[in-house]
Amino acid sequence: MTTPTIPLCVPSLGDDERRLLGECLDSTFVSSVGPFVTRFESEFAARVGSQNAVACASGTAAIHLALRAIGVGRGDLVLCQDFTFIASVTPAVHLGAEVGFIDSEPRSWNLDPALTAQALDDCVRTGRRPKALIAVHILGQPADLGPIVDACARHGVALIEDAAEALGAGWTTAYPHPACAGRQVGTVGAVGCFSFNGNKVITTGGGGMAVTADAKLAETMKHLSTQAKLPGLGFVHDQVGYNYRLPNLNAALGLAQLGRLDGFLARKHAIAQRYRAVATRLGWTWQPQLAGSVSSDWLASCLVGADSGRTRDRILAHLTAHGIQARPLWLPLARQPCLAGSRRWGGAVGDRLAAEGLSLPCSTGISEVELERVCAALESHETT
Numbered sequence: 001m002t003t004p005t006i007p008l009c010v011p012s013l014g015d016d017e018r019r020l021l022g023e024c025l026d027s028t029f030v031s032s033v034g035p036f037v038t039r040f041e042s043e044f045a046a047r048v049g050s051q052n053a054v055a056c057a058s059g060t061a062a063i064h065l066a067l068r069a070i071g072v073g074r075g076d077l078v079l080c081q082d083f084t085f086i087a088s089v090t091p092a093v094h095l096g097a098e099v100g101f102i103d104s105e106p107r108s109w110n111l112d113p114a115l116t117a118q119a120l121d122d123c124v125r126t127g128r129r130p131k132a133l134i135a136v137h138i139l140g141q142p143a144d145l146g147p148i149v150d151a152c153a154r155h156g157v158a159l160i161e162d163a164a165e166a167l168g169a170g171w172t173t174a175y176p177h178p179a180c181a182g183r184q185v186g187t188v189g190a191v192g193c194f195s196f197n198g199n200k201v202i203t204t205g206g207g208g209m210a211v212t213a214d215a216k217l218a219e220t221m222k223h224l225s226t227q228a229k230l231p232g233l234g235f236v237h238d239q240v241g242y243n244y245r246l247p248n249l250n251a252a253l254g255l256a257q258l259g260r261l262d263g264f265l266a267r268k269h270a271i272a273q274r275y276r277a278v279a280t281r282l283g284w285t286w287q288p289q290l291a292g293s294v295s296s297d298w299l300a301s302c303l304v305g306a307d308s309g310r311t312r313d314r315i316l317a318h319l320t321a322h323g324i325q326a327r328p329l330w331l332p333l334a335r336q337p338c339l340a341g342s343r344r345w346g347g348a349v350g351d352r353l354a355a356e357g358l359s360l361p362c363s364t365g366i367s368e369v370e371l372e373r374v375c376a377a378l379e380s381h382e383t384t
């Protein structure tokens with residue numbers, strides 16, 4: 001009998017999901033109309049501590065709606081974290097913006113606050129004030145956002161938080177900036193964007209949410225997400241919008257998952273703690289946790305050695321041979337062929353993360369036996 005592969009990160013679905021999906025099917029409201037969407041929006045907003053939430057078809061759609069609602073258009077400049085998944089920035093490119101990338105810092109693997117302030121200063125000095133800055137809470141770890149909030153305010157730049165991977169993460173009251181202290185990620189910038197893709201902290205199958213304290217922005221995003229159709233029976237559209245609605249069926253799944261969020265987070269923290277002990281013993285660097293912040297520990301990741309990826313790739317091959325799914329971290333955006341030629345501030349930290357980064361299986365449903373299997377394979381990698 002072959003040992004089953006341990007997947008990287010798959011959802012946990014059970015009776016709550018079955019019950020709400022059943023209710024949704026029975027109601028026949030499986031598409032874009034139905035009560036689960038508004039319930040999911042209001043319960044999500046309450047959970048993260050935001051005034052408004054707009055459900056949409058994906059995290060990418062949430063970022064697209066956010067940028068469009070704050071007025072990003074052709075020829076505008078949008079700056080973004082360099083070390084992130086490409087969806088953080090593709091909506092800005094679709095809107096015709098010029099994009100530039102800022103490196104991460106080793107303390108959080110997120111935007112370097114000093115470099116970010118320098119990048120904004122550089123742009124403003126040369127008469128090219130960015131319309132927006134996209135800060136990411138990568139792998140679930142909150143960014144050191146306080147000084148970034150200040151730099152954005154100084155220059156009148158809208159701050160968008162890409163919290164796709166970070167539902168449940170935030171800053172404690174010990175975090176030394178009042179804009180963030182005691183808040184959850186996504187609720188500090190003009191708009192915060194979340195993803196409910198199948199591998200995220202909670203899933204709707206596919207889906208996303210944009211949260212904002214600004215009722216007008218929320219209204220604009222909702223309107224744009226529904227083809228910008230004016231109310232009434234006629235088909236009159238005052239803008240060119242999108243079909244970015246989240247179907248009722250997906251919202252039902254999201255509501256059930258949201259109810260289980262605390263349990264998912266506790267399991268994610270326990271998994272990270274287990275791996276962190278092994279990584280430390282092997283001399284690897286676990287993703288650091290910034291003082292005054294709490295990560296969602298979405299995707300258990302570490303750096304495994306400074307030799308241009310050879311060690312990492314050897315470990316990946318070793319894990320694959322043991323039926324364990326693992327992944328490298330992302331190539332920074334400025335290095336992506338489709339974004340070549342974009343301006344970049346710094347880059348050494350992101351390059352290192354890409355060369356040495358390794359993500360390990362961390363589904364909330366992973367068993368203790370499976371966790372032990374992964375840990376044993378990690379410990380034995382040097383013997384093969």
Ligand SMILES: Cc1ncc(COP(=O)(O)O)c(C=O)c1O
Pocket residue numbers: 058059060061084085087088136162164165194195196197207208
């Ligand atoms: C950092 C980041 N931003 C944006 C997205 C886009 O989310 P989605 O896949 O729901 O469009 C993802 C996830 O896929 C992500 O990891």
